[in-house]
Amino acid sequence: MSLTVRDLRVVFHTGRGLVWAVDGVDLDVGPGEVVGLVGESGSGKSVTLRAIARLLHSHADTTGQVRWRGQELLTLSEPAMEQIRGGQIGMVFQEPMAALNPVLSIGLQIDEVLVAHTDLDAKARRRRALELLDQVGIAAGAARLGQFAHEFSGGMRQRAMIAIALAANPQLLLADEPTTALDVTIQDQILRLLLRLKDELGMALLLVTHDLGVVAETCDRVAVMYAGRICETGTVRDVFRKPHHAYTQALLRAMPSENTGEDFDEHARLVPIPGMAPRLDAPSPGCAFTPRCTVTEPRCGVERPVLLVEGDRTSACYARDRL
């Protein structure tokens, strides 16, 4: 494994008390692998991603282990972490309009990555920037370098952000809902682009999304997250075909089936998940999904099911065999 996350916990200190946003996450990403981290809003998937890259602000306490190619990232010095961020581990955010600096040219925003992580001179950096724009499908790169984010369309902005993230040839790309802010046709283009670049550059991809359709289309393996915990992990094929966690099953039933591309019953009705996402300021002693679960049993609410390993799958659900 190139990235190994063990028992990752993030506690936010807010004005109204503590919030357990990430509550013991285990995650593995192998070289060249595409892993999807799925969950609904507030499940802690984005926080997990930012905790891995150590981007959380000072009001967040992060504990656990994040091992990247044999190095423990959580205890690394800040300068050493700066070398890894943007160098070996690239990152793409959800909202390119918010993530790109509005007053700096796209060229400069690419250039500063190259300055930080390569020894190229100004001429070579410019050549590399043009090559990157070409790689992500932005035409007329020379003119685009001097432009600003507001002069780009939504899809082009996301392409520019991917170019920035890939500038220093990272071996792992952390993508935080990279297609959520885009309309559907552009979403598809960006996903294809990410997969193509992953193959060309031989990097691994950790993709955070709330969209199971995106997972089905792009990922090798998937980890399902709920209330700051991992419900289950496995290959996309296995998990979609026979979920081992009641929450995953409920999610799949709430999704139109043609998106999965698997042998799903096309005429099945969509079943919404009742209730609301749980509060994270008062974690329950048992499984957090219990109040919304349709296959619950008495011990679910009081005793937390442990993550069971079974071949290349893991799951934490008492009802696993009844699903």
Added chain:
Amino acid sequence: MFVLARLLPGDPVSAMLGDRATDATVDRLTAQLGLDQSIPVQLLQFLGGAVQGRFGDSIAYHIPVTQLIADRLPATLTLTGLSMVIALVLAVPLAFVAALQADRWPDLIIRGVFQVGLSTPIFYVGLLLLTVFAAWLGLFPVGGYGDTVLEHLWHLFLPALTLAFSFAAVLMRSLRGAILSVLNAEFVDFARAKGIRQRLILFRHVLRNALIATVSLIGLNVGSLLGGAVITESVFAVPGVGRLMVDSIFARDYPVIQALTLALAVLVSLAFLLTDIVQMALDPRVGR
């Protein structure tokens, strides 16, 4: 302004001649100055002259108003310019420290000191600085303007510092708030995700965006800076237009009051224009 000056009780003639002048003398001087006309007629005469660049002679100094103002303006411009530089030099680094240490003791101390500065009257700050640095320590002259450029700057340092204090306070508060909100922006996180140096993030990504929000404030404050110059120039005996304005109002020197008001209005408009130009240079989304 034109009418207001004339509505003030008292007139330049009695101010010049004193209480014991004969009625005939008063009438002759009044006619000579054109003050026997009705106010609307005087206004038309003034406007007619103004469009041709003629503002008449000062009643008190007996020299052309334009020359009088041209003599006094450099001191005031140097004073406001210098105080602006001092305010920026004080406010920018301290705003950074305050924002990065938000709600910890460095922030509290900086905000506390500036709050005191903001609520202390300008003339009091002026007298305090004058007493300590000029009278006791003798580091700076007590007043005046000097003859060479270096002497000008030396003479104007204390008055400029006085003037800068409250401006720096306003600037620091606004910039601190702007920096805090920019620090929470997504593009700062993205810049960190790129692995570029902390210092580069602060100066290239944060400061530039924070300044855009603050530049308009600088322009808006030029007016109050010029207003503050009136008081500071009096305290430090600087021969600038602020003091000229006060003297002219006391002497009911109508031509000077009118021309000076116009000149200050033009100056403030120029400051606004300059602000817009700077803003355009800083923010690619504006104009073009």
